[in-house]
Amino acid sequence: xxxxxxxxxxxxxxxxxxxxxxxxxxxxxxxxxxxxxxxxxxxxxxxxxxxxxxxxxxxxxxxxxxxxxxxxxxxxxxxxxxxxxxxxxxxxxxxxxxxxxxxxxxxxxxxxxxxxxxxxxxxxxxxxxxxxxxxxxxxxxxxxxxxxxxxxxxxxxxxx
Numbered sequence: 779x780x781x782x783x784x785x786x787x788x789x790x791x792x793x794x795x796x797x798x799x800x801x802x803x804x805x806x807x808x809x810x811x812x813x814x815x816x817x818x819x820x821x822x823x824x825x826x827x828x829x830x831x832x833x834x835x836x837x838x839x840x841x842x843x844x845x846x847x848x849x850x851x852x853x854x855x856x857x858x859x860x861x862x863x864x865x866x867x868x869x870x871x872x873x874x875x876x877x878x879x880x881x882x883x884x885x886x887x888x889x890x891x892x893x894x895x896x897x898x899x900x901x902x903x904x905x906x907x908x909x910x911x912x913x914x915x916x917x918x919x920x921x922x923x924x925x926x927x928x929x930x931x932x933x934x935x936x937x938x
Contacts, residue, residue, distance in 0.1 A: 784822065790866040791832035792820035792854075794909065795845045797873055801890035804906065805840050808886045811926040816896060817903040819888075820866060833869040841888040842879030845871030849937075854905060856932040864929075868909070908934050 795803040804816040819840040823832040830847045837845050847869050854866040880888040893910045896902045904923045921932055 786861055787863045788865060789823045789829065790820055790864070791823055791829045791836060792818045792866055792868040793833035793837040793845055793847075793871045794818045794851055794868060795837055795841075795843060795871040795873060797890055799890075801892055802896060802906070803837070803841060803843060803888070803890055804896065804902075805880065805888045806886040806901070808884060811924050812903055814886065815901050815903045816889075816891070816899060816906055818868065818905060818909075820868075829867045830869055833867070834871065837871060838876065840881050840885050841876075843876040844874045846874045848872050851909060852937050853935045854933070855935075856927075856929045858930070859928045860930045868905075905934060909936070 797803070803819065805819050806816060807813055819837045821832065821836040821839075823829050824835075827835070834845055834847065837843060849870050851868040851870040854868060856864045858864050878888055878890070880886070891899075896906055897910060904921070923929065923932060
């Protein structure tokens, strides 16, 4: 689906899979604003699927790991260049099956990392840091995940 096909209201899904050892499944994409940064596997919801199904599909497509939804973790919402509403539901997942196999064309690296490793790594994305910190239930306006995205408004809500 191209940006043009999505119109001006976007819906995406992400899946934070935490394994039995407490390690987080994260990816580094080969493109876009999160290129080279540890981030939560995510992508746009496709026609005919629910947002939770999209989260499970994206995690599997990007990493080779099949997850199962545990709960809603949070919501990321923003406005790009004052015109496009960009929304993402983030789910907490647990592992059902699979082996780590990063999607060749899309993912530079996929790994299970501890929160301590992610906190120390300067390549860890803003959203990963937000869900690790758990201090605030809302990350409000005034934050910037990176100029490359062009957000004029950006918020993350922790639903835990």
